[in-house]
Amino acid sequence: MHTFNIDHTPAEIVRLFPKASDLFKENKIDFCCGGDKPLRETLAKKPAINEGELLQVLNDTYTEWKEEGNKEVDWEQVSRIELIDHIMKEHHQYLHQELDPLSQFVTKIYRVHGQANPHLRQLHKLYHQFKEDIEAHLVEEETQLFPLVRRYEDSGDPDLAAKIEVLNKDMEEEHQAAGDLLKEMREITNDFVPPEGACNSYRITYARLADLESNTFEHIHLENNILFKS
Numbered sequence: 001m002h003t004f005n006i007d008h009t010p011a012e013i014v015r016l017f018p019k020a021s022d023l024f025k026e027n028k029i030d031f032c033c034g035g036d037k038p039l040r041e042t043l044a045k046k047p048a049i050n051e052g053e054l055l056q057v058l059n060d061t062y063t064e065w066k067e068e069g070n071k072e073v074d075w076e077q078v079s080r081i082e083l084i085d086h087i088m089k090e091h092h093q094y095l096h097q098e099l100d101p102l103s104q105f106v107t108k109i110y111r112v113h114g115q116a117n118p119h120l121r122q123l124h125k126l127y128h129q130f131k132e133d134i135e136a137h138l139v140e141e142e143t144q145l146f147p148l149v150r151r152y153e154d155s156g157d158p159d160l161a162a163k164i165e166v167l168n169k170d171m172e173e174e175h176q177a178a179g180d181l182l183k184e185m186r187e188i189t190n191d192f193v194p195p196e197g198a199c200n201s202y203r204i205t206y207a208r209l210a211d212l213e214s215n216t217f218e219h220i221h222l223e224n225n226i227l228f229k230s
């Protein structure tokens with residue numbers, strides 16, 4: 001059992017207690033792309049957040065979560081191959097299934113409500129930029145990076161390790177760009193809260209965008225902070 005404090009990094013906290021990601025998202029605390037700095041540093045730049053209250057909520061929800069019988073996943077004990085299988089199943093498959101239908105929703109609400117809500121044009125642009133970038137990113141991981149990791153785990157060949165390191169640097173930059181696009185989408189959509197009286201399509205689009213953000217932040221967190229932690 002841990003007690004979290006401001007010397008822990010958001011990435012460490014989410015690794016032990018995945019549900020902390022909800023609290024971090026609410027408070028716009030990065031735990032995936034720039035999550036490896038101590039909470040102290042992030043909070044110093046966010047004077048509106050009460051540090052004591054945040055830690056209290058974090059530790060209380062963690063205690064409740066443990067009392068409900070949840071267990072921390074010790075990722076150190078999970079092989080890289082198992083972790084890749086998990087990422088493929090929970091995150092890559094999700095994106096392969098979700099990106100096209102969600103694109104139709106984003107386009108539909110822009111078409112129908114764009115005049116009254118000009119930010120929907122920007123949302124349409126950001127979403128499709130994200131979609132295009134992440135689709136290419138998935139191809140690179142699935143056809144290059146992950147097969148190299150599987151081969152390396154089999155052979156321990158140092159040449160492969162060097163190639164993985166080079167490729168992973170590009171992937172990390174792409175994670176940062178994808179994370180930034182999601183943050184911008186959250187920003188312009190009032191934290192994915194639809195306006196009062198919004199139609200069903202509007203609500204569904206925002207709810208699915210919020211899920212996309214959660215799933216992708218978790219995805220990037222696993223790749224940056226566990227799979228390829230240097």
Ligand SMILES: [Fe+2]
Pocket residue numbers: 087091092138141219223
């Ligand atoms: Fe991935």
Ligand SMILES: [Fe+2]
Pocket residue numbers: 137141171175220223
């Ligand atoms: Fe990735």
